[in-house]
Amino acid sequence: MRMLLQVLVSVHLITIIISFVFIAQEAGASMTKPGCPEKCGNITIPYPFGMGKGCYLNRNFEITCNMSSNPPRPLLLQEVQLLQISEDYLRINDIVHHSCFNKQSGKTNSSHVPYNRTHHFSYSHTQNEFIAIGCDIFAYITEDNSKTNATGCASLCNTDEDIATDFSSSACSGIGCCRTYLQTDISRFYLKMRSINMITPIWTSQPCGLAFISERNFSIRQYFNLSSKFLERNLYFVPAVLDWSVGDVSCPEAIRRKNYACGQNTYCHNSIQGQGYKCHCSKGYQGNPYLANGCQDINECNDPDETFCLKIALCTNVPGSYSCTCPTDYHGDGKKDGTGCIRGKHPHLLSLVLSLGVGITVVPFILIATSLRLYRGLEKREKKKIKQKFFKKNGGLLLQQQISSSKESVEKTKLYSVEELEKATDGFNLSRIIGKGGLGTVYKGMLSDGSIVAIKKSNTVDEKQLDQFINEVLILSQINHRHIVKLLGCCLETEVPLLVYEYVSNGPLSHHLHDEGHVYRISWKNRLRIASEIAGALAYLHSHASTAICHRDIKSSNILLDENLRAVLSDFGLSRSIPLDKTHLTALVQGTFGYLDPDYFHSGQLTDKSDVYAFGVVLAELLTGEKAISFDRFEQGLASHFRSAMKQNHLFDILDNQVVNEGQKDDIFAVAKLTKRCLKLNGKKRPTMKQVEIDLQQLGRFQEQFSCQNSMIQEDFSQQQTCQDDCTVSERSHSYTFGPATEEIVQDIEVLFS
Missing domain, CATH: 3.30.200.20 (Phosphorylase Kinase; domain 1)
Structure with missing residues (x-):
């Protein structure tokens, strides 16, 4: 045992000698590409950003220094003012959107403001929040490529002082000011504001509203001067945070390419956006990972107070790491968080001499083998620690x-x-x-x-x-x-x-209904069956599951179709369980605009009727083929658009052509009437999902019976037909028994088609 300890001491001595011979002292490294300007004003411009030709990675990272300002201000792509550049984020000055109510015309002047960034830059959902300021306004942002996914909030007022009150408290809790988090990183979006009640007297004194994305914990009072009519100003800028990345592919593909942007001693990390990646210095290195030799070794032994070695141990810097050597008569790893240095017995002189000789002879082999073993062991242990860390962070213990x-x-x-x-x-x-x-x-x-x-x-x-x-x-x-x-x-x-x-192979229902490039269109029969299947799934959640569950995010993009167009309900991230002894649950309003229950939005009380409303919007999509939210309609919400068409007896003007050509008028009207009841503004007047399921199943059963006939049943429902397989079907008016959600349909048919 004593001989082995002496051999280890010898190995450590040789390691120290080799380290001093081959390891260079750490030198400060520039963050900018060599020969390029380092600063614009007081802001450092690190590569891949740069000022001047050849100083940036590509045009997306070109910085222009505005020398006319004092101090000079860096501009990204000649328009976005930069406040700070870090390894992961850009801090910028971003524009504030405003919208004003015109009392004379009775209209709100609210432009569609597009925010277009390349995929290299996106508003970080972890660093930003969405804020709206004003009275009786509803502000929201929608992604450019999918106008059904939105984030927003409502701000209400009773008096002019409500805005100042909420500002002074910094709560921004919905009285004069509201704020909410972004759901995901976004590069391109539209920002819009709508008045909740334009006839409210408060709009006379405070006719304008503001909305913007800003960094979290943003101090509204610091930026907006309440002593003047700040809402009527045309231009404001607030600090916001952009996540940034390089390249157009993920790490595995990027590493194989010649234009891979990461330098030596780095590792690659995929961008949250899905496109592009980020470079980081490996553990034990620091500097700029985008420069060829930008990541330099950290000399952990420079500061004795910061080293992880015990004071009695000798700290030796090695590339990307360090080692601790205990003094003679001690054994252990010498680290504060390791085995430390344990005092042993005094060695005999002969043993020391012999061990030194053996050490000098075999040290090259032992050094190589030990180094490889230690490296693999440390790497394995580090990966295990990282996995355990992520397991805890991602809620594994919870x-x-x-x-x-x-x-x-x-x-x-x-x-x-x-x-x-x-x-x-x-x-x-x-x-x-x-x-x-x-x-x-x-x-x-x-x-x-x-x-x-x-x-x-x-x-x-x-x-x-x-x-x-x-x-x-x-x-x-x-x-x-x-x-x-x-x-x-x-x-x-x-x-x-x-x-x-x-895996559900045929994608979401929304693609089949709204994607103009989609070759196959869903037939009326399949639309009716899909509606029935999802109604059944929701009825199960509301009443047949072990505990009542509200999905809270019913929409066509969360309904998946398999190869046989079987419907499957997905995405339960916002779902909530409601105890059997309660009729509702008070919860933070969440969901997707266009599908959001107005009753739930105003009261904050979640019930199963909120799912019924959202399902009503899906029924309207199946009937019309239109999106839940569209900027091309006067009434942007499909729910209000559908209700108006029903009220004015213009239903067939908004129906999908395939529905009109394939469906029977009374069947179409039965579904339309059911849709209208699901979309009632008062949740108590909506049917339950069980009632909806029964009505849709009855319609579906009659469709199956009717499809086996050789000729169409006449519109007056009076002619009896014979099936090809010799089965008989009674008159249509008797074969379909209307459920509680579709009562009074028959007497309304003449009104619709007159």
Whole structure:
């Protein structure tokens, strides 16, 4: 044992000698490309950004220094004022949108303000928030490519002083000012404001409103002077934070390319946006990871107070790390968080001489073998620590606690390894993306057993989204229904959590209804069946599941279709369980604009009737083929557009041509009447999902009976037909029994078609 200790001491001595010979002293490194200007005013411009030809990576990162300002101001792409550039974010001065009510015309002058950034720059959902200031306004932003996904809030007032009151409290809680978080990083979007009640007297004295994206914890009072009519000013700028990345592909693909932007001693990290990547210095290095030799070794031994070695141990810097050597008569790793230095017995002189000789002879072999073993061991231990860290960060402990304390039987959810899911998606290759939403990106993957799955990769998780992630796992683990997506498992070892679902091959219903380039159009018969299947799934959630569940985000993009156009309900991130002894749940208003229940929006009380309203919007989409929110209509919300058409007896003017050509008028009107009842502004007057399911099933059964006839039943429902298989069908007016949600339909048919 003593001989072995002496050999180790010898190895450490030789290691120190080699380190001093081959390791250069750390030198300060510039963050700017050599030969290029380092600053504009008092702001450092690090590469890949740069000023002047050849100083930036490409045109997307070109900085112009406005020398006419004092101090000079850097501008990105000649228009965006930069306040700060860091390794992960850009802090910018961003414009404030304003909208004013014209008392004489009775209209609101509110322009469509597009915010267009390249995919290299996006508003960070973890660093920013959306704020609206004004009286009786509803402000929101919608993604440019999908106008149904929106984030917004409402600001109400009773008096002029309400704005000043909410400013002074810094709460911005909905009285004169409101704020909400972004659901995901966004590069391109429209910002809009609408008045809630334009006849309110408050609009006479405060006719304008403001809306903008700003960095979190933004001090409104600091930027807006309340002593003047600040709402009538035309231009304001507020600080906002942009996430940035380089390239157009993910890390696995980028590393294989010649134009890979990361230098030596770096690692690559995929952008949250899905396109592009980021470079970071490896552990033990610091500097600019985008320069060829920008990441320099950190000399951990420079500051004795900051080193991780014990004071009695000798600290030796090595590339990317350091080592601690205990003095003679001690053994151990010498580290504060390790085994430290343990005093041993005094060695004999002969043993010391022999061990020194042996050490000098075998040291090259031992040094190489030990170094490789230590490196692999440290790398393995570091990966394990990182996985454990992510497991805790992604709510693994909380999820385990919730499952163990759940009174209901929760199916065992499989825990996948990150390596297995990376292999299944080719390193989360962009070509594997099959959908993106407010809470994450969905990839198509193939597991080792050959099964095809859908893997949902959440956006960067904050505390709020963590609750949504855990909520989705718990709810889906308790549900077993053929029209509700099946959760197969999850992975918590990555920076963002991953959920693994059954793969539903035909994509969301919204693509089939709204994508003009879609070759196949859904028939009237299939539309009716899809509506019936989703109604059944919701009825199950509301009344047949072990505990009542409100989905809270029913929309056509959350209804998936398989190869046989079987409908499957998905995305339970916003769902909430309602105790059986309660009729409602008071909850923060969340959902998708265009589908959001106005009763829930105003009261904050969540009931199963909120899902009924959203389902009514989906029914309107199936009937009209139009989107829930559209800037091309006078009434942008499909719900109000549909109600107006029904009220004015213009239903057939807004129906999809395929519905008109294939459907029977009384069937179409039956569904339209049901849709109208689902869209009642007063939730208590809406039918239950069970009632809706029964009515749609009855319509579907009659459709099946009717399809086997050789000729069409006449419109007066009086002629009896014979089936090809010798079955008989009674007169249409007797074969369909109207349920509680469609009563009085017959007497309304003549009104519609007169």
